[in-house]
Amino acid sequence: MIRDAALVAAKDLRLEWRSRVGIGQVLPFAVLCVLLFAFALDPDRNVLERATGGLFWMVVLFAAVLTVQRTFAVEGDDGVLDALRLSGLSPASIYLGKVAALLTQLVVLELVLAVAMAVLYDTTFRGWLLLGGIAALATLGIAGAGASYGVVGLRLGGAETLLPLLLLPLLAPVLIAATRGFDIAFGRAAGPGWPWAALLGIFAVVYLGLGAFLFRPLMEDA
Amino acid sequence: MTIQQPVEPVPPTSGARVVAPASTSSRGTRILGFAVLAGLVALVVFGVFISPPDAELGETIRILYMHVPTVSAAYVAFVITAIASGMYLWRRSEFWDLLGASSAELGVLFFGLTIFNGMMWGKITWGVFWRWEPRLTTTTVLFLTYLGYLAVRQVPTNVRTRATVSAVIGILAVVNIPITHKAVDWWRGLHQEKTIFGTVDPDMRGTQLFSAYLGLVVFLGLFAWLLIHRFRLAWLTERAEDRGLDAAIAERRAEA
Numbered sequence: 001m002i003r004d005a006a007l008v009a010a011k012d013l014r015l016e017w018r019s020r021v022g023i024g025q026v027l028p029f030a031v032l033c034v035l036l037f038a039f040a041l042d043p044d045r046n047v048l049e050r051a052t053g054g055l056f057w058m059v060v061l062f063a064a065v066l067t068v069q070r071t072f073a074v075e076g077d078d079g080v081l082d083a084l085r086l087s088g089l090s091p092a093s094i095y096l097g098k099v100a101a102l103l104t105q106l107v108v109l110e111l112v113l114a115v116a117m118a119v120l121y122d123t124t125f126r127g128w129l130l131l132g133g134i135a136a137l138a139t140l141g142i143a144g145a146g147a148s149y150g151v152v153g154l155r156l157g158g159a160e161t162l163l164p165l166l167l168l169p170l171l172a173p174v175l176i177a178a179t180r181g182f183d184i185a186f187g188r189a190a191g192p193g194w195p196w197a198a199l200l201g202i203f204a205v206v207y208l209g210l211g212a213f214l215f216r217p218l219m220e221d222a
Numbered sequence: 223m224t225i226q227q228p229v230e231p232v233p234p235t236s237g238a239r240v241v242a243p244a245s246t247s248s249r250g251t252r253i254l255g256f257a258v259l260a261g262l263v264a265l266v267v268f269g270v271f272i273s274p275p276d277a278e279l280g281e282t283i284r285i286l287y288m289h290v291p292t293v294s295a296a297y298v299a300f301v302i303t304a305i306a307s308g309m310y311l312w313r314r315s316e317f318w319d320l321l322g323a324s325s326a327e328l329g330v331l332f333f334g335l336t337i338f339n340g341m342m343w344g345k346i347t348w349g350v351f352w353r354w355e356p357r358l359t360t361t362t363v364l365f366l367t368y369l370g371y372l373a374v375r376q377v378p379t380n381v382r383t384r385a386t387v388s389a390v391i392g393i394l395a396v397v398n399i400p401i402t403h404k405a406v407d408w409w410r411g412l413h414q415e416k417t418i419f420g421t422v423d424p425d426m427r428g429t430q431l432f433s434a435y436l437g438l439v440v441f442l443g444l445f446a447w448l449l450i451h452r453f454r455l456a457w458l459t460e461r462a463e464d465r466g467l468d469a470a471i472a473e474r475r476a477e478a
Contacts (some may be wrong), residue, residue, distance in 0.1 A: 013354050148394060153385050156377045166374070166391065168369040173405035175445055180409065195408065210397060216391045217311050219384050 001093045006143060008097025009088065013104060016156050017073055022105050026066050027112055033059045034116045048121040055121075059078065059113055064142050064171075067105050071192070072150035072218030074165040077101055081154070085219055095215035101210065102143035110135060115214050127185030130193040134181035137200035141174050151218045174203055227389060246454035261440035268436060270429050272427040285343045287433045291441030293336040293361065298366065298445065299329030300396055307392030310385060316460065317387040322392050324452040326371050333365040356410040360403050365428075367395050 016022050037055050041047045048055070075081045084094060117123050125131060146167060153163045181196040183189035269287040276283035306322030308379075309315075338359050352358070371391050375384065426434060464474040 145394070148390070152374070152390065154384055156374065158378055159377055160374055162370070162377065165366070166370040169370065170394065171362055172363045174399070175400045176405045176409045199401070199405060199408075206397055206401070207394070210394060211339050214311075214393065217386050218390055221311075221314075221382070 001096070002061065003097035004089045004093035005110075006101060008077055009100035009104070010070060012074075012098065012101035013041050016024065016070075016101070016105065018162055021070055022067065022108075026063050026070070026105075027109060030059050030109055030113050031116050033062065034113065034120055038120065049123050050188065052117050052121055052123040053186065053188070054175075054179045056110075056113060056117060056182065057178045059169060060110060060139075060142070061108050061171055061175060064102075064106060064156060065167055066152040067102060067109075068146040068167065069160060069163055070106075070152065071102055071147075073083035073123065074105070076154050081219070090156065091216040091219045092212040094219070097211050098147040098150070099140075099143045099211070100148055106139050107135075107180055108145040116135055117202045123186075124209060125186075127187065127193075130181060130185040131144075132211050133197050134185065135195070137204050138181075141200055141204035143172060144204055144211050145170055148207065148211040148214060148218075151215065155218060174200060177203075226421075228363075244391060246451045246458065247425045250446060251450050253271050254450075255445065258440060258443040262438065262445060265433065265436050265440050266434055268429060268433040273433045275427075276430065279347075282310065282343055283345050283430065285346075287338050287437040288441075289303035289336060290434065292332045292339065293440050293444040294438060296329045296336060297399075298442065300326045300364075300399065300451075302449075303329065303392045304396035307389035309391075310389040315383075316457075320456040320460070321453055323375055323388065324449055326368055326375075326392065327452060328373060328448050330365065330368045332441075332445065333361055333368065337365060341394065354410055356406045359410070360406045363406070364395075364399060367398060371395060376462040394402050408439050 034055075037051075038048055075084065111203065114125060118125055124221040149163060149167045149170075152166065153159050156162065177199045180189065181193050181200070183192040184191060184196070265287065269284050271283075273287075275281045279286070293309060302325040303322045306318045307478060310318035310322060337358065340361070344355070344358070345351050366385060374388050374391055377384070379387075
């Protein structure tokens with residue numbers, strides 16, 4: 001199962017690498033958001049620096065919607081989905097492969113975003129252990145839920161306007177927890193960070209489990 | 223080649239006419255409907271006129287007699303949707319699909335009412351319609367989550383895809399309820415403020431307590447009544463669509 005998932009993930013990433021959609025479109029969009037926030041909020045009064053945690057995760061969520069859409073749009077053409085179905089791979093391993101590919105893309109995006117914010121907002125990233133834990137768990141949750149909703153969007157004939165409405169309210173707790181976690185790691189908020197990490201962990205586990213289980217009906221019966 | 227099959231005679235102009243039960247009501251629902259109506263009148267009498275104002279909440283306690291019931295009915299609705307979604311994926315029957323959809327629609331309606339009367343209460347108590355009070359915030363996030371479910375039902379696609387996809391969403395959404403609750407609670411944890419939620423019961427006495435429970439029973443009854451009607455309407459709509467298709471096919475054959 002792990003090998004099958006790796007196969008699907010490798011295929012997705014190779015496709016992404018060759019098409020350059022992520023690098024050429026989604027990454028610039030994320031950096032653009034970093035700029036736009038500066039125009040919307042006053043850059044001279046440390047508002048951006050103080051809001052880095054929240055803005056960081058807002059951009060990740062927006063970019064995640066685009067990435068999810070993209071990851072599944074490639075399956076919609078030329079009956080690829082039917083081919084995947086007939087390939088003998090189990091739906092759960094296809095799902096996990098998709099999650100792994102999404103996860104990889106989002107992690108790259110987050111690294112670029114962190115550098116952009118450190119430079120443009122003058123934010124010092126610190127509390128690395130908590131920061132890394134929060135980011136890893138939050139991204140896993142986003143990828144887990146995103147992969148389920150991606151196939152939903154695909155099934156509904158690429159309902160592009162529907163995906164944000166479905167995905168973003170579901171990810172609201174992730175936004176809250178990840179932002180709080182980052183603020184605590186930055187030393188901008190008091191309190192322990194681990195409950196937030198635990199909440200993100202629960203979210204990730206629940207949605208990965210459900211996603212792997214519900215991928216079969218979405219693939220085969222829809 | 224024409225395939226001759228005995229076709230049920232459908233008048234070409236009949237379109238989507240449904241002959242079967244032409245109404246969504248039955249003896250049972252009429253009795254339930256009248257009982258709920260009487261209950262609503264009684265709730266107004268007890269909630270607005272007979273019960274005394276609260277020592278702490280004052281007159282605003284009267285909003286509570288509607289607020290707690292609407293939010294409870296909404297949660298019941300979403301649990302029914304989740305169960306129906308699970309049952310659909312297991313049994314693949316139209317019944318569970320339509321039950322889940324009907325229930326979600328009412329859940330959204332009752333959540334909308336909850337947000338509305340919560341904001342009315344806020345205006346009186348806090349002086350503003352909105353504060354980031356945990357329960358109100360959670361309710362709004364979940365309201366939007368289920369609006370997504372209803373939006374999925376509106377996407378033109380085949381019946382089977384719609385049913386499977388919405389069943390999956392019905393399950394994914396219900397699991398988010400406790401997670402969102404926890405996240406928003408912790409998020410607002412440091413901002414303890416007077417809230418309409420969680421003030422139920424302990425200090426209520428006599429007619430106050432009676433009004434609170436009466437509200438709960440009446441609104442759950444109202445929910446049941448609406449659910450039965452909504453479900454039957456959905457069922458008849460599906461039959462009408464089948465019928466419309468049959469009629470169109472017959473019409474086409476008559477032309478050939």
